[in-house]
Amino acid sequence: MSSRVFKLKAGPMFRYLVPIFLIYIFTIILPLMLSIYFSLLNESGTKFAGLDNYLALVKDRDFWYSFKNNLIIVLFCVLGQVGIAFILASLFMSKILKFSRLHRSSIFLPVVLAPVVAGYLWSLIYNYRLGLLNRFLNLMDIPSILWLDEPKYVIYAVSIPLIWKYIGLYLIIFLAGMQNISKDVLEAADIDGASWLQKTVYVIFPLLKNVIRVALILCISGTMKVFDHIYVMTGGGPGTSSMVMAQYAFNNAFTMGKLSYGSTISIGMMILSAVTIFAISKLINAGGNK
Template sequence: MLSSIRPKKRVLFLYLLVPILIYVFSVFVPLLTALYYSFFEWKGGPKKTFNGLQNYIDLIKDQTFWHSFGNNMYLVAACIIGQIGLAFVFVLMINSRYTKLKGIHRTFGFFPSTVSAVSIGFIWTMIYDYKRGLINWFLELIGKGDSAKVWLNEPKLVMLLIAIPLIWQFIGYYMVIILSAISSIDQEIFEVSEIDGANSFQRAIYIVLPLIKNTLLVCVTLCIAGNMKAFDHIYVMTKGGPGTSSMVMAMYGYKISFDQQNMGYGSAISIGIFVLSLVVILGSQKLISFLSRDKEVA
């Protein structure tokens, strides 16, 4: 019966052909094009001058680029803790037998991730606003008006202030992923552990975490990939300022390519972002696998 309704390989190939072509055209073609242009001194237009590896030599020496990479790594660390960590805690709370209206919690938790990143950026810019922002309004309300600041002009705070909207927006996204993983765990395991006297913290650490390890690895990979190419929120909120305090790699590549019209060097920055993102993702996966294996051996 199954063989009669299973489509032929030729039909499957035709179904997959268009999505594969779209994927190749939208992902690999731009990447190869950027790689090609990165070997040229190109200001836009028809004239290009081949300069070999000079763009990459300049990139290695570019302090602003490495400062931007450091800001991306700050966002990665903050969002792994804030997005995935808080999502895990919230899922455990929602999954508790004492929690009511679980469907509503899931819906409202996921809602911010459906909003445009540009809209989120504008909303939080208004929250941080010096004259009309909620933070300064609250400080004045409690008699701390002297502590009011132009928050996004504080170089030491700006990366934290940018990370908060990112964390807030995508907690619900990771909640859905983790919730689906926890829902697949046999409930008898939790019942037996509860009979044996394990408390909620022990069940979370010694039962839930090992059983959803692969799902958490996927979440970490998605989080790193997303924050290594962060752009929208930062463009709306600070445009990389004050100075280069909130500059990230994608923003730097955008400014070099379009503000300075240096397309060749901007292409080299794009390839640098791709390579560094790949290194960080693979490194994090190896580290998590090593720590997991070491824990299992212990």
């Protein structure tokens, strides 16, 4: 009887899952298979080239430079997005910050903005002549800076919009995790005279380790594929100073018409992203098991 009931319930359930599987196949699996196929062709796309494109990719300095830029942005975003969000969530839970609903709404607002919109907005903020940032520096008698045209500043300048945009996402994740912490534990810390900092470091942080792991993996995986706002703000320039892997793949595939090599870069980007996430996950797990 139970098996029959299971079959009756499973039938409609799988029917509802079919559209999801079809969408996944056409948006993820099929493009991936096509990328692998094109990466094995020569530059004109007429002959099978084997692993020639991959061998060229390994020797491509611009690709490794763009990977380095991705890692720099990942580091800044981990510290900025996850770090600042955790501190803010702790301040909200301790009720040190007043008007928490207003603050949470204003911090979360950038999350709903499209990356292209965020890119245009920060391009205006960084504008050399009319940007708010340089206007503020001028008030303190500091000369204007070419934020998006100076190679030594640009990679850091394009990282800040990413931090600003996604702090709200991780703030909500951490607040949800902190609200599941037993009030008895927090009240016991208050009775023992623990300060906000002591309670955050010695009580909240250890109890949120699993949530922090998830947030770190989400942050790293999202940042490794960053493209939109950098394309809008700098296009990877000046030169290759702010070039990231997704931008490099786009330039080769659609600007220079090297579809096969652009596909190879995409596959290389996927492999390096997976290796980076796997390595970080192992480090986090090793640290959590100590």
